[in-house]
Amino acid sequence: MSFVDLQPIGTNIPAYVENKTQKQPFILVMGEMLDPEQVFVIIERKAIPVKSFLKGLDVCFKLFYVLDLGYPWQSATTWEFFQKAVYGLGEGKGSTLTSGCVRSLRAFLNAKKV
Secondary structure, three states: OOOEEEEOOOOOHHHHHHOOOOOOOEEEEEEOOOOEEEEEEEEOOEEEEEOOHHHHHHHHHHHHHHOOOOOOHHHHHHHHHHHHHHOOOOOOOOOOOOOHHHHHHHHHHHHHOO
16 A cells, blocks of 8 residues: 555545554545545544545645655655646655656646646
């Protein structure tokens, strides 16, 4: 798990967060990924309820950025894409050079006018 953990409905949240050692924020989805019952952002063994997966993604990214946390290597390119292409925050965090994956995806999206 890098930034999304899918758990069944009824998962005991206090017990779940107590057993987590991951320091970077991540999203906990309860239920099905495409139709979640509940969504939380988990950081430092605290569960922050959010209204949707998209809001969880927004809160999770903003926690990384505001708290100046390093992106986990497993999802660094994904977070870099959000930072540079979605939020337009440029080179302020992470690698000073935009990765080839992010440049390619940004060029594709710009060509398609998405």
